[in-house]
Amino acid sequence: MGRYIIRRLIQAVPVLLGATLFIFAIVFALPGDPIAALAGEKRQDPNIVAIIRDQYHLNDPLLLQYWYYISGIIFRGDFGKTFAGVPVTQLLAGKLQVTLNLALVALVLEAVIGVVLGLWAALRRGRATDTAILASTLLLISIPTLVSGFVLQLWLGVWLKQVTGTEIFPIAGTTQGIKSYLLPGFVLAGVSIAYLTRLTRTSLVETLRSDYIRTATAKGLSRRRVIGRHGLRNALIPLVTYLGADLGNLMGGAVITETIFNLPGIGNQLYQGVYLREQPIVVGIVTILVLVYIVANLVVDLMYAVLDPRIRYE
Amino acid sequence: MSKTSLRTSPAEGGLGDEPLLAVEDLHVEFVTRAGIVRAVNGVSYSLNPGETLAVLGESGSGKSVTAQAIMGILDMPPARIPKGEIRFRGTDLLKLSDEARTQVRGQRISMIFQDALSALNPVFTVGWQISEMFRVHRGMNKRDAMAKAVELMDRVRIPAAKQRVNDYPHQFSGGMRQRIMIAMSIALDPEVLIADEPTTALDVTVQAQIMELLAELQRESNMGLILITHDLGVVADVADKIAVMYAGRIVENAPVYDIYRAPAHPYTKGLLESIPRVDQKGQELYAIKGLPPNLLDMPTGCAFHPRCPYRQDNCVTDAPPLYGISGARNSACHYWREVLDGDPR
Amino acid sequence: MSDTPQAGPAGPDTQTLTPETAPVAPPSRGRRRKKEGKPASLWTDAWHDLRRRPMFIFSLVLIAILLIMSFWPSLFTSINPLDARTCDLSTARQGPSAGHLFGRDNLGCDVYARTIYGAGNSILIGVSTTIITAVVGGLLGLIAGTRGGLTDTVSSRVTEVFFAIPQILGALLITATFRDKGLGIWIVVIALSVLAWPMTFRIMRAAVITARSQDFVIAARALGASQSRIMFGHLLPNAIAPVIVVSTINLGGFIAAEAALSFLGVGVQSPDISWGLMIADARSRFLEAPLPLVFPAVFLSITVLAFIMMGDAVRDALDPKLR
Numbered sequence: 001m002g003r004y005i006i007r008r009l010i011q012a013v014p015v016l017l018g019a020t021l022f023i024f025a026i027v028f029a030l031p032g033d034p035i036a037a038l039a040g041e042k043r044q045d046p047n048i049v050a051i052i053r054d055q056y057h058l059n060d061p062l063l064l065q066y067w068y069y070i071s072g073i074i075f076r077g078d079f080g081k082t083f084a085g086v087p088v089t090q091l092l093a094g095k096l097q098v099t100l101n102l103a104l105v106a107l108v109l110e111a112v113i114g115v116v117l118g119l120w121a122a123l124r125r126g127r128a129t130d131t132a133i134l135a136s137t138l139l140l141i142s143i144p145t146l147v148s149g150f151v152l153q154l155w156l157g158v159w160l161k162q163v164t165g166t167e168i169f170p171i172a173g174t175t176q177g178i179k180s181y182l183l184p185g186f187v188l189a190g191v192s193i194a195y196l197t198r199l200t201r202t203s204l205v206e207t208l209r210s211d212y213i214r215t216a217t218a219k220g221l222s223r224r225r226v227i228g229r230h231g232l233r234n235a236l237i238p239l240v241t242y243l244g245a246d247l248g249n250l251m252g253g254a255v256i257t258e259t260i261f262n263l264p265g266i267g268n269q270l271y272q273g274v275y276l277r278e279q280p281i282v283v284g285i286v287t288i289l290v291l292v293y294i295v296a297n298l299v300v301d302l303m304y305a306v307l308d309p310r311i312r313y314e
Numbered sequence: 315m316s317k318t319s320l321r322t323s324p325a326e327g328g329l330g331d332e333p334l335l336a337v338e339d340l341h342v343e344f345v346t347r348a349g350i351v352r353a354v355n356g357v358s359y360s361l362n363p364g365e366t367l368a369v370l371g372e373s374g375s376g377k378s379v380t381a382q383a384i385m386g387i388l389d390m391p392p393a394r395i396p397k398g399e400i401r402f403r404g405t406d407l408l409k410l411s412d413e414a415r416t417q418v419r420g421q422r423i424s425m426i427f428q429d430a431l432s433a434l435n436p437v438f439t440v441g442w443q444i445s446e447m448f449r450v451h452r453g454m455n456k457r458d459a460m461a462k463a464v465e466l467m468d469r470v471r472i473p474a475a476k477q478r479v480n481d482y483p484h485q486f487s488g489g490m491r492q493r494i495m496i497a498m499s500i501a502l503d504p505e506v507l508i509a510d511e512p513t514t515a516l517d518v519t520v521q522a523q524i525m526e527l528l529a530e531l532q533r534e535s536n537m538g539l540i541l542i543t544h545d546l547g548v549v550a551d552v553a554d555k556i557a558v559m560y561a562g563r564i565v566e567n568a569p570v571y572d573i574y575r576a577p578a579h580p581y582t583k584g585l586l587e588s589i590p591r592v593d594q595k596g597q598e599l600y601a602i603k604g605l606p607p608n609l610l611d612m613p614t615g616c617a618f619h620p621r622c623p624y625r626q627d628n629c630v631t632d633a634p635p636l637y638g639i640s641g642a643r644n645s646a647c648h649y650w651r652e653v654l655d656g657d658p659r
Numbered sequence: 660m661s662d663t664p665q666a667g668p669a670g671p672d673t674q675t676l677t678p679e680t681a682p683v684a685p686p687s688r689g690r691r692r693k694k695e696g697k698p699a700s701l702w703t704d705a706w707h708d709l710r711r712r713p714m715f716i717f718s719l720v721l722i723a724i725l726l727i728m729s730f731w732p733s734l735f736t737s738i739n740p741l742d743a744r745t746c747d748l749s750t751a752r753q754g755p756s757a758g759h760l761f762g763r764d765n766l767g768c769d770v771y772a773r774t775i776y777g778a779g780n781s782i783l784i785g786v787s788t789t790i791i792t793a794v795v796g797g798l799l800g801l802i803a804g805t806r807g808g809l810t811d812t813v814s815s816r817v818t819e820v821f822f823a824i825p826q827i828l829g830a831l832l833i834t835a836t837f838r839d840k841g842l843g844i845w846i847v848v849i850a851l852s853v854l855a856w857p858m859t860f861r862i863m864r865a866a867v868i869t870a871r872s873q874d875f876v877i878a879a880r881a882l883g884a885s886q887s888r889i890m891f892g893h894l895l896p897n898a899i900a901p902v903i904v905v906s907t908i909n910l911g912g913f914i915a916a917e918a919a920l921s922f923l924g925v926g927v928q929s930p931d932i933s934w935g936l937m938i939a940d941a942r943s944r945f946l947e948a949p950l951p952l953v954f955p956a957v958f959l960s961i962t963v964l965a966f967i968m969m970g971d972a973v974r975d976a977l978d979p980k981l982r
Contacts (some may be wrong), residue, residue: 009625018820023829026836120763138971142964144915146922147956150945158946211432217387218427219498221450233437252825256919270828271923275836282832290823309482310436 008301012294017070023286024066027279046281069280073287080280088284092266096288100263102257103250105178105185110192110250111243117193118200123227125205133197138158140194145253149187149260156183172262184261188254192246199242204235237307244300248293333360334538335384335423335506338386342379345391351609353379355562361506361538366529368541368549368570370585374606377542378532380559381508384540385425386415399519402506421451424499428511430491434483440467440494441479466497470527489520493527500531507532508540518596527553546589550574555642558582561607561617564636567644578645578654580624611616613640616648624649680976681860705976715972721965729779738772740932755950764941774954775935780927781962784847785914791852793906796859801898804867804888815864818857827919829854834925847926851913862905866898873897900977908970911963920958934959 060068072078077087121133143151169183170176176272207213208231216230217223255267266285273281302309342354354376356642361367371377382388384400386407400407402423407415420642427433435443444466445459454462460479467475470493492512499507509528513521529552531540543549549556549570556573558566558581566579577583584602604621607613613620619629629648639654647653709715728735755762764770803811833850842849870876876893884892920926921935929936934955941952 014816015819015823018817019823021822022824023832026832107689122335138964138968142967143920143960144963146915146918146935147960148641148837150938150942150949150952150956154946154949211427211429214387215427215433215495217434218385218420218425219447219450220416220418220424222416225450230435230438232433234323250827254826255827255831256922268830271831274832274925286824286828289825289828293823293825294926308437310484 001024005298005302008298012298015294016290018284019290020067020070020287024069024279024283025062026069027277027282028062028065029270040219042290053066057221067281079284079287082278082281088280091281092269092284092288095264095266095269098263099251099258100256101178101181102184102254102263102265103247104186105181106192106250107243107247109186110189110196111239112247113189114193114196115200115239117197119204121201122204125201130201133201137194137197137274139190142188144188145187145256146260148190149184149257152183153260180263184257184263188250188257192250196239196242198245200235203238204231207231207235210234237304240303240307241300244296244303245293247296248289251292252289324363325559332401333362334365334403335540336360336399336401337380337384338399338401340380340383340400342376342383342388342393343396344393349610352612353393353562353609354383357559357562359557359564359567361540363505363538364532364536366532366539366541366545366553366554367555368556369559370543370549370556370582371547372544372606374561374609376562377559377586378510381510381542382451384506384508385423386419387425393618420447420499420503421503422504423506423508424502424504425508425510426492426495426499426512430488430495430496431483431515433495434491436483439480439482441485443483444494444498444501447498451502462501463497466501467494470494470497470500470531471634472497488516489524491591492516492520492524496524496527496531500535500537503535506538506539506540508542510542511544512541514543514545528552538567546585558585561612562609563617563646564644565618565644565646567636568639569642572643578639578643578650579647580622580649580653581618583653584621616646660796680808681962682964700832705973709972712972712976714968715976718965718968718972721961722969725778725782725962725965728775729782731778732779735775736769736772738769739932740768740772740776748777762948762950764937766940770937770951770954773932773937774934774958777937777955777958780844780931780933781914781917781959784844784851784927785910785919785962785966787848788851788855788913789906789910792856792859792909793902795852796856796861797863797899797902798858799900800860800863801867801890801895804871804898805813805866805886805894811864814860818860821854821857826854826855827916830916830920831923831925835921837924838928844927844931847917847920851916855909855913858909859902859906862880863898866901868895870894870897899974904970904974904977906970907973911966911970914966915959 042226045174069080072080079092081087082091087277117133117137121130124130153171156169158168161167170180171183173180208227213226213231216226221230251266254263254265255271257263258265258267259271266288270282270285273285337357337359340357341352342355343349344353357376359367359369369377369380379388383395384407388395393535395408398408402418407418410418418655423641434440441460441463444463445454445456448454448459448462449456452459464475464479467479471489472478472493472603478486483494490601494516496512507528512528513524516524525548528539528541530535539552541549541553551569555567555569557564558573560581566577566582567574568578572578573582574586577586581602584600588602600649602621607617607620613630615631616629616634619625622629624647626649632648634646634648637644637650638644639650645653733739742900744866762770799814803814830847830850833853837846837849840846871894876889876897879889879893917926918933918935918938921933922939924939927933927936937955938952938959941948941955945952
């Protein structure tokens with residue numbers, strides 16, 4: 001097991017390097033001069049500009065700049081500083097928390113709603129409930145976050161508040177703790193809920209067809225136990241992969257939701273970073289998301305071993 | 315645990331003439347998009363305590379479906395049972411409530427399947443799966459149930475049972491897995507055990523060991539055994555009587571000795587002649603010509619007529635009844651006398 | 660894959676007999692049987708199946724309307740929204756009226772006409788991206804799957820890199836960086852393609868590897884067929900179905916992604932019209948005047964729905980087991 005983790009981590013290194021280099025190269029080509037953007041309208045002392053450029057290695061070739069950057073992360077956990085001198089890690093900590101909260105709320109909603117709907121559909125396969133659930137997954141997949149975000153903001157945020165007189169779902173900001181994340185979390189989870197519902201349904205339907213389910217019935221177990229113990233335990237295995245891999249997707253895809261609901265997360269920050277040509281911020285954010293993706297996938301693989309005894313790591 | 319009212323042990327008598335298990339004119343059909351598939355068309359057979367009935371037939375003959383109907387593990391729908399009775403100690407199982415049926419299943423009638431690897435749940439240890447019988451049906455605690463599981467694994471002669479009880483099915487060999495399947499099915503001392511092609515997936519040497527084990531367990535417990543197979547070679551040593559099925563019907567029904575001596579149905583005869591034999595080395599092996607019938611499009615008259623060397627004109631139009639030949643012997647062939655005499659025209 | 664999906668077991672014996680696996684005998688059975696064993700019969704079967712699916716017909720009609728709308732928007736409206744004179748600031752955010760079915764937006768422009776004209780860019784970007792990713796990803800996947808070895812290892816590692824980059828953020832970065840290069844809306848196509856081709860690559864590669872181990876391919880190889888003959892004559896026809904399904908579903912996703920990028924200000928730029936851009940413009944007054952946002956949003960959703968429905972229908976027809 002230990003060796004497997006180490007091997008997987010070694011395999012992840014080229015992925016991390018490749019992804020960050022790709023992003024770094026694009027940011028390198030970002031139009032405009034960051035120092036000019038930093039100074040705004042003020043006239044700049046050419047000497048100071050030269051010093052800053054030197055300090056941030058802006059005169060070096062791409063690969064050398066990249067090396068300074070990535071070695072800082074690898075050897076010192078240093079994601080660099082913004083041009084204003086604030087360490088990127090410090091700047092991103094709060095933003096990352098917001099996006100992580102949002103993604104986790106979305107993940108929980110996804111898991112609960114997706115699994116429940118999927119199981120329900122599977123157990124009513126071919127009947128009206130099943131058809132209705134399948135049709136709603138189609139709708140859920142088809143409505144972009146951009147649309148569902150605004151529509152739900154209007155209905156569940158504004159309209160519901162007018163009708164009930166209390167604010168059940170805040171429509172902007174993060175001031176109300178977890179309550180602030182419910183609506184944006186659901187919006188962010190939308191498409192994933194639909195896919196997870198379908199996956200759960202297919203998985204359980206497939207599982208219930210297997211021979212060991214027939215055996216469990218032949219053992220004289222109740223239908224509840226056959227499905228609940230023997231069926232679910234097996235049907236849940238593929239769902240774990242999906243959910244694990246989806247954490248990265250949710251964090252990376254949060255930018256639209258963050259914009260609609262005014263959440264100060266990393267999606268928003270990246271957007272600003274691109275405009276200000278703040279290389280360290282942009283690359284830092286992407287690097288963090290790539291790391292989340294890699295770690296989440298590793299955790300999923302390891303959980304597989306726990307869930308499916310047939311899999312061994314060597 | 316609760317015993318249903320139909321519990322009367324053979325020792326107490328009360329059976330009268332009623333056999334342990336009697337299938338009477340059973341019909342099973344599947345509703346599919348392509349039409350209704352009549353998988354079982356009026357099958358009858360019976361089983362007494364301590365007796366072994368071999369049900370013989372190729373795939374599609376309805377032998378497994380009949381067994382699943384007895385167990386009550388058919389998926390309904392698409393399956394349905396329009397007609398027939400399955401009497402267990404005189405009570406028609408088909409008329410029982412779901413709950414009462416569940417009490418019979420696994421505890422009093424149990425079943426082992428062909429491919430133990432797929433029939434055992436891959437994510438639970440074998441000990442867990444065997445002991446589940448005691449936990450669920452006998453209300454035992456985990457530790458006692460696990461001890462019983464080890465005991466059973468010993469009984470089916472799995473070496474080092476105590477060490478292996480916490481292993482998963484995929485960690486065992488095919489033969490050992492089938493033993494685990496058997497251990498699970500005999501856990502609660504069932505009165506009827508149905509073995510659906512228990513040795514098909516195994517090596518020849520292992521096949522013999524498993525059959526021996528089944529025969530021995532049966533002698534110890536006096537249970538009735540239904541052995542479903544397509545392999546005549548397997549049944550000769552263990553079976554008391556044989557029911558041969560073709561296209562959802564029983565075509566011949568007889569004590570094992572009679573069948574081997576002189577079959578009374580051309581299909582049985584064909585099956586027997588297609589077994590390779592040492593004394594016929596060098597001769598061409600006989601094969602029944604043609605293909606098994608399409609259940610969606612059954613031949614008229616006798617279902618076997620397109621493949622039958624004894625066919626006469628009336629075989630195409632008239633379905634033969636099950637003719638009584640002698641005591642316990644029947645054949646669904648208009649020309650069973652000719653078949654018994656042995657010379658195809 | 661060489662079997663028709665309907666070729667179920669002839670003898671229904673055990674529990675495997677369910678409506679899905681049972682032999683299917685639609686009225687046209689005899690005709691279909693003729694082409695047995697060739698991929699062609701997979702498509703003929705799929706087509707027969709598709710024609711009877713209301714979901715497919717419905718999505719086909721929707722897509723046809725959308726295509727007409729994007730090529731000849733003037734068939735649907737007499738107002739040309741690209742002409743600034745059709746806007747009137749004094750009528751900004753007016754509700755629906757006889758001449759202006761969907762009302763007017765923040766600049767007093769006709770929402771209906773703009774929504775109609777918005778279809779063009781969405782469809783153009785969606786279709787172009789789909790074709791590029793299907794061809795590039797499909798071809799590379801075909802080569803990697805056929806040749807295996809080092810080619811496969813290297814290209815698979817490269818796709819892993821792209822999978823690790825969050826799609827929308829990566830596309831945002833690329834479009835923001837290169838939008839001044841005079842590429843117009845094509846920068847959106849490039850950005851989405853760069854990040855999305857690994858998906859088709861992975862699917863094609865997996866399908867090719869499955870097909871490669873089938874008997875008829877092994878036989879062709881044993882008979883000395885050339886590499887390219889095996890690749891395009893045997894593997895491609897047998898592996899292309901899942902790529903087509905995923906591409907159709909992705910098309911809807913690309914249209915949604917275009918809207919998202921335009922919404923963020925890095926996609927289609929004014930004065931070009933895009934549903935995402937319209938949503939962004941209407942956003943500031945959304946809570947008081949929701950209609951200028953709602954109409955492009957509804958069109959966007961219906962368009963995405965049409966392609967995803969079609970992808971779903973095609974998938975179900977090609978592989979009934981997934982149902």
